[in-house]
Amino acid sequence: MRWRYILSVIGILTAVLGLTMILPLLVGVLYRDSSVKPFLYAMAITVSSGLILYFFCRRAKAEIISQREGMAIVAIGWTVIGLFGALPFYLEGGEFRFFVDALFESVSGFTTTGSSILTNVEGISKGSLFWRSLIQWLGGMGIIVLSVAILPFLGVGGMQLYKAEVPSPIPDKLRPRIRDTAMVLWKVYALISLGQVILLMAGGMGPFDSLCHTFTTMPTGGFSTKNASVAHFNSAYFDGVMIVFMVLAGINFSLHYQFMKGNTLAFWKDSECRFFLGIVVGLMAIVSFDLHGKVYSSVGSAFRYGSFQVVSILTTTGYATADYEQWPAMSQLILLLCMFLGASAGSTGGGMKCLRVMLCFKFCYKELFSLIHPHAVMHVKIGGRSVPEDVMRSVMGFLALYVGLFALSSVLLAGMGVDFITSFSAVAATIGNIGPGFGMVGPVENFAAIPFWGKWLLIWCMLLGRLEIYTIIILMVPEFWRK
Amino acid sequence: MKIVIVGAGEVGFHIASHLARENKDVVVIDQDAAAIRRLSENIDVQVIQASGSSPAALMEAGIKSAELMLAVTNSDETNLVACLVSDMLSPNTKKLARIRAADFDEFHETFKIKAPRIETVINPEIEVVKTIVQMMSVPGAVDVGEFADGRVKLIGVRLEKHEKAIGIPLSELSARVKQKAPLISAIIREDKLVIPRGNDKLLAGDLVYFMSEDRNLTDYLSFFDKHSEPVKRVLIIGGGRIGYRLARLLEDQPVYTKIIEKNSERCKVIADKLNKAVILHGDGSDQMLLSEENIHEMDMVVALTGEEETNILSSLLVKQMGAKKTITMISRFSYFPLMERIGLDQIVSPRLSAINSILQHIRRGKVLSARSIKGEEAEVLEAMAMETSDIVDKPLNVIGMPKGSLVTGIIRDDQFIIPSGSSIIKPGDRIIIFAVKQAIPKIEKILAVKLEFF
Numbered sequence: 001m002r003w004r005y006i007l008s009v010i011g012i013l014t015a016v017l018g019l020t021m022i023l024p025l026l027v028g029v030l031y032r033d034s035s036v037k038p039f040l041y042a043m044a045i046t047v048s049s050g051l052i053l054y055f056f057c058r059r060a061k062a063e064i065i066s067q068r069e070g071m072a073i074v075a076i077g078w079t080v081i082g083l084f085g086a087l088p089f090y091l092e093g094g095e096f097r098f099f100v101d102a103l104f105e106s107v108s109g110f111t112t113t114g115s116s117i118l119t120n121v122e123g124i125s126k127g128s129l130f131w132r133s134l135i136q137w138l139g140g141m142g143i144i145v146l147s148v149a150i151l152p153f154l155g156v157g158g159m160q161l162y163k164a165e166v167p168s169p170i171p172d173k174l175r176p177r178i179r180d181t182a183m184v185l186w187k188v189y190a191l192i193s194l195g196q197v198i199l200l201m202a203g204g205m206g207p208f209d210s211l212c213h214t215f216t217t218m219p220t221g222g223f224s225t226k227n228a229s230v231a232h233f234n235s236a237y238f239d240g241v242m243i244v245f246m247v248l249a250g251i252n253f254s255l256h257y258q259f260m261k262g263n264t265l266a267f268w269k270d271s272e273c274r275f276f277l278g279i280v281v282g283l284m285a286i287v288s289f290d291l292h293g294k295v296y297s298s299v300g301s302a303f304r305y306g307s308f309q310v311v312s313i314l315t316t317t318g319y320a321t322a323d324y325e326q327w328p329a330m331s332q333l334i335l336l337l338c339m340f341l342g343a344s345a346g347s348t349g350g351g352m353k354c355l356r357v358m359l360c361f362k363f364c365y366k367e368l369f370s371l372i373h374p375h376a377v378m379h380v381k382i383g384g385r386s387v388p389e390d391v392m393r394s395v396m397g398f399l400a401l402y403v404g405l406f407a408l409s410s411v412l413l414a415g416m417g418v419d420f421i422t423s424f425s426a427v428a429a430t431i432g433n434i435g436p437g438f439g440m441v442g443p444v445e446n447f448a449a450i451p452f453w454g455k456w457l458l459i460w461c462m463l464l465g466r467l468e469i470y471t472i473i474i475l476m477v478p479e480f481w482r483k
Numbered sequence: 484m485k486i487v488i489v490g491a492g493e494v495g496f497h498i499a500s501h502l503a504r505e506n507k508d509v510v511v512i513d514q515d516a517a518a519i520r521r522l523s524e525n526i527d528v529q530v531i532q533a534s535g536s537s538p539a540a541l542m543e544a545g546i547k548s549a550e551l552m553l554a555v556t557n558s559d560e561t562n563l564v565a566c567l568v569s570d571m572l573s574p575n576t577k578k579l580a581r582i583r584a585a586d587f588d589e590f591h592e593t594f595k596i597k598a599p600r601i602e603t604v605i606n607p608e609i610e611v612v613k614t615i616v617q618m619m620s621v622p623g624a625v626d627v628g629e630f631a632d633g634r635v636k637l638i639g640v641r642l643e644k645h646e647k648a649i650g651i652p653l654s655e656l657s658a659r660v661k662q663k664a665p666l667i668s669a670i671i672r673e674d675k676l677v678i679p680r681g682n683d684k685l686l687a688g689d690l691v692y693f694m695s696e697d698r699n700l701t702d703y704l705s706f707f708d709k710h711s712e713p714v715k716r717v718l719i720i721g722g723g724r725i726g727y728r729l730a731r732l733l734e735d736q737p738v739y740t741k742i743i744e745k746n747s748e749r750c751k752v753i754a755d756k757l758n759k760a761v762i763l764h765g766d767g768s769d770q771m772l773l774s775e776e777n778i779h780e781m782d783m784v785v786a787l788t789g790e791e792e793t794n795i796l797s798s799l800l801v802k803q804m805g806a807k808k809t810i811t812m813i814s815r816f817s818y819f820p821l822m823e824r825i826g827l828d829q830i831v832s833p834r835l836s837a838i839n840s841i842l843q844h845i846r847r848g849k850v851l852s853a854r855s856i857k858g859e860e861a862e863v864l865e866a867m868a869m870e871t872s873d874i875v876d877k878p879l880n881v882i883g884m885p886k887g888s889l890v891t892g893i894i895r896d897d898q899f900i901i902p903s904g905s906s907i908i909k910p911g912d913r914i915i916i917f918a919v920k921q922a923i924p925k926i927e928k929i930l931a932v933k934l935e936f937f
Contacts, residue, residue, distance in 0.1 A: 064525060159527055176485070176508035176529040388516060 006069060008057035009161075010077045015050030016147055017081050018043050021088065023134055027208075028127030035127025038091035046084045068480065070160025071471045074144055078463055081143060082107040085135050092128055095119065095448075100455050104447065105132065107459045110139035111466035112348060114222025114318040114435030115426075115458070117448045121227050126208070132223045133215035139466070140219020140249075140348040141189045142166060149182035158182070167468040168345045169355055169395050170382070172254045188256050189348075193218045196245045203237045217245045220349040222318030222435040229320040229443070236304055239321055243311050247280060250315035250343030271383045272355045276344050279354070283310045283334060290331045306331070314338040316350040318435020320443035336438065339428045350433030350465050352402055359387060359395050401469045406431055409461055416451045426450065430461040484508065485549045486845075487576075489535030489565045490556030491518040493816065493834050494581065494607075498553060498841055500526045501855075505924050510544040513556070536564035538572060547573045553841060554580040559587070566599035577602045579844055581837055585724060603844050610836035612728045615810055618829055619717075619783060621700065622808055623709025625690060625828045628854045630865045630915055631894050636695055637668075637863055637915075639856070640707045641828055644687045648707060654681035665693035665703045666901045668891040668917045669861060674820055676860040676919055678889050690823075692856065694892045694915060696899045714782045715739060718806070720767035720797050721788030722746075722753050725812070725833070729785065730760045741776060743767045745788075767797045770804070779805030787812045798827050861919045863891075866930050870910040873929045880904035887919035888926055 021043040028035035065073070086106035089096040096102040101117045108115045109132055118124065138146065144165040148158035158178045175181045193214050200210035209225055216223045226232035230242060248256070251273055258266035267273050288299075288306035296302040305322040312319045313335045324335055342351015362380045370376055379386035406427055413423040418440070425437030426447070436443045441450070450458065464472045474480050484507045488495050491513035499522060502509050509528040512535045513519050523530045533540035535556055546552060552569045554562035562580045569576055578601045582591075591604040617627040626639030642649060647660050656664035670677045671690040677683070685691065695703050704710065717733060719726045722744030730753070733740045740760040744750045747764050754762040765772040767788060778784070784806045786794035791813040798809040810829045811822070822830050839854050842862070854863045868875050874882060879890055879902055892915035893900040893908060900906065908914055918926050 067524070159523075173523075173529045176510050176527075177503070177506070178527050180508075 001069060001072065004057040005065075006073050006076070008054050009073050009157075010080055011050045011053030011055075011057065012151065013050070013077050013143065013147055014053065014080055014084055015047050016151075017084055017138075017143065018046030018048075018050055020134065020138060021046065021131070024088065024127040024131040027130040028125065031126040033125045033127060035088070035092060035125035035131075038088045039127055039131075041091055042084075042087035045087060049084070065157035065160045067160055067163075068474075070157070071164045071474055074161055074164035074467060075463075075471050075475050077144060078110065078467060082110055082459075082463070085110055085131075088131055089128060092125060094124060096124075100452060100459075101448075104455050104459055106135065107462050108430075108435075109135035109221070109223065110143070111433050111462040112136050112140050112219040112221040112316075112350065113430055113433045113462045113465070114216065115430055115441070115447050115462075116223065116435075117446055117455075119446055119448055121225065129225050130208070130212060133212035133221075133225070136219045136221030136223055137193070137215035140221060141186055141253075145182045146186060149179060149186050164471045165467065166346070167470065169353075169359065169391055169398075170345070170387070172252075172346060174254050174257055184257055185253055188253055188260065189218065191260075192245070192248055192256065196241065199241045200238065203235065203241065205233065205238065213242070214245075217242055217317065217319075218249050218348065220246065220249050220315045220317040220343065220347070220433070222312070222316075224319060230308075231321045239304055239308050242319065243308055246311045246315045246317050246319075247277075249317075250276065250280075250311075250347050250349045252344045252346035253348075254346055269383070272344050272358060275358050276354045279341070280311060280314060283314065283338065287331045287334055290328055294328050295326065309335060310338065313434060314341065315343045315347075316432055316434045318429070320436060323442070323444050325438060325442045325444075332438070336425065336428065339425075339432045339434050339437075342432055352399060352432075353468075355382070356395050356398060358382070359392065360399055363392060363396070398469055401473065402431070405461075405464060405469065405473070409457055412457055413450075413454050416454045416457075418450065418454060426454075426458060427461055430458045431465040433462060433465045484551075485510070485545060486551045486553065487512070487541070487544045487546055487549045487569075489513075489541075489552070489554045489562070490581075491515065491522050491530070492555065492557055493814070494555045494837050494841075495553070496522060496526075497816070497834070497838050498555070498845075499528050501838075501842065501920075502845070503527045504920055505927075510549075512540050512544055534561070536561050536568055538568050541565070541568055541572060546576060549573065549576050551845065552576050552578045554578070555837070555841070556581075559584050563599060566601050570598065570600050574600075579603050579605060579841060581605045581607060581841075583608060585728075603840075605837050605840050605844075607833035607837035608725050608728055610840050611725060611812065611831050611833040612732060614831050614836050615729055615785060616732060618810055618831070619714045621704070622712070622714055622783065623704045623707075626692070626856065628856075628863065630694075630863070630892075631899075631913060634696065635892060635894065635899055635915070636697065636700065637692060637854070637856075638695055638700070638703070639671075639690055639692045640704070640709050641823075642685055642687055642689045642691060642707065646687070646708050648685050649687055650684055652682045652684055653679055660706065662706050663699075663702060664706055665695055665699075666891060668692045668694060668863075668889060669856070671856075671860070674823075676856075678887050678917060678919065692917070694899075694901075712782075714808075716780060716782050717741070718743065718776070718778065718781045718784045718801070720784065720786045720794070720801075722749055722762065723787065723789055726785075726787040727753050727756070729787065730757055734759050743772070743776075768793065768800055770800070773801060773804055781806045783808045783810065785810045785812075791815060791818065795825075795827065799825065802826070861917060862923060864916045864918065864923075864926065866914055866916065868908045868910055868912045868914055869930070874914070875908050875910050875912075878905050878907050882929075885918070885922040885925035885929070887922040889917045891915050891917050 021039055025039040028039055086102040089102035089105055090099050095118050104117050142165045144161050148162055162178055173181050174184050196214040197210050212225045255266045255270055284307040287310050288303040291306045292302035308321045309324050340352055342353050343349025345353045345355040366378050366380055410423045410427040422439035422441055426441045429437035441447055486509050488499055488511045491511050499509050499511050503526045511522055511528050512531045514534050519530045519532045531540055531544055546569050554565040556562055559582045566578045566580050580601045582604050594601045594604055621627050624638045625641050628637035651659045653667055667679055669692040670679050716739045719742045722742045730740050730742055742760055743763045743765055745766055750762050750764045778801050784801045786797045788794055794811050798811040802809055811827050812831050814832055814834055890902050893902050894913040
């Protein structure tokens, strides 16, 4: 482990983050509100800390980063970015007077979780509102992927960083060079985002709200600028646009790239995408059917609210247009289970990811099959290709760790005096990067009431979920630190 | 520039890492999951796990937009089929293939014109024999390369203790030693490459590279106390395909050749084909046999068996028994750094030779030939100075060559000029440039004709 090198890269990442603060600063200037000073200070502190770190360690050069170093850079880098991202909130004060609250909001942003400690979202400055949305957008595709795309010096080492930040059971390199791959992904991401801004503005949403909501839809983040989340706008058109873009954000971005390159069947040919879309449509229908007559009298409203909530939770966005805690038990349970399933691998969504769940089911079927035919030779296949044994092992390990860490964290949270359904759903909602849960942290409530150490625990859960367990948990294995 | 490489073995791996470092778009196809993983974890290239001759895999790799396809798997047949398929899918892609079997030797030219239309067939065995012959031609040198169609040689010599050149700044070499000194192009010191400046000093143990025409070669070699008596007696250990090729080449030269081969059947086969060489049936590491055959009288012993460990040990043994020079063939790159330490300086490797000749072809165009030295730290490029490139009509010290590069020779008409800071390159000159790997993309830019960008 070459610590100087690791620190120099983290220094650069911090400086890049600091530079992005110029955007909320401009928003603050534009609206002449109280956010100008906090952002000015935060930006100065972030950029200078980053540069100081870089200049102290810059002599350390490395051409190849080991997998271990790549994981260390990403895990520590994300923690550091979360800390600096919290600065503007903390400096603004108000509901963010405790640092842990500012940090919770910041990490919830970067990890695209969307859980908030704010009781009155509309009470904070425009600059901070914009920053909340922007960090979700940056965190969605990954600030390290962004750095790999724009900073040439990361070069070859960029690959290890990319793999640690965008973990995928079956890695996919779109272009021969990692820099081009990162660039392509960001371009696709920006292009789809542009489409959403245009559609939202065409429906009559103001430019500020359109931009902020796009910045939180595309990364499947879920922060809203309104207290009532998307329900505030109360428009079937906006609900529809957001459903479409949440689903798009939940699909593997390499498929978007292939589609844009002219491969119109890309979505259909990918078995994970078919599985994901199948689940989306199936659950939409079941929930709408369940709601019809019990909560909503018209089929139209049942479908509108039901499908919005299914898509919002399944893609791990976490917007709300209805208080689903008033819904029938089956619908609630479906939403709770959706939190675990999550979106596609290679998308901006969280959760366990459809691909892993699919592989797990296929593996189970294979086991059953070989009980019936003990001599059968059978491979787990995805899209007609056999899945290598080591990929299968890593997927099973991931699922075991996910469930194990979920169990451990929820018991810990309950031990801090939080009630049963809240602890259970708060951990599911943060480790899956969704946002709202049930009980005390339901769609119309927030995370302010979670005890001090509980917030730290959930911050850790959000990072675990965003970096897909391994990258974070590996830092906690003593063997990792051994020379 | 997009390049598709079929085969992620040692050759594929090293060429891919060479090219990826120069920001070229490289896609590698191989069937072996472990080889693919080694590649994707260490090098910034795209990988596809599939058979290299599969049309679907080649399409996926984007053969249609590729400028170059290299078929370098271990199997000649796969390489040929991969070339054939590429030719059907994308006739405009240039194809290079590694083909080892001697059966195809006479067909290399035919392949160029007919069906697979392979631009260049690379036979590592032929390449390695070429390298051995080049080394034999300058016995004092550790490394020998040829430029300008063989008129200019690149020579690498190892400095030993008590040599007169040691400790003198390069700019004062000729004056202090009172003998014409060559322009030192590069020094390899403790496995690191140094492009020297005038005030750098030479140290014992340095591997020093310089360029020389044939007629100055003896003078330059004696400057470093190396003498180049021609090789008269050669012992080849291992009568395999490479040993046989070498022996057959030496038959036309005034060289007395002996071959030691372990396998008696193989001995009969080569004895049947060779007329002058003495074929000995026995073990190359058998002391009795070696002293019986007057090993201490040998000018050169070449260890070419299929096992690199045997080659290394045999070379050490014959050196101790009094053989003057040895050339050792090894194939595993990870052994290279060891060789200097155990005193085996002259090494050949079929893979390195293949890599060198492939590089030459990749660079072709503006660059006439290229050669990597000592592992892959640096390359020597021979290029044509184009009329509108940045490099012409200005004194060299004004051009601002990239850091880690040096113009070490200019060939104008039939003249070989050793340049100084005030030399001016004229359009149509051929220039020889030494460059560390980091400087190569910049060098390519300098050499490029400006109009190409419009």
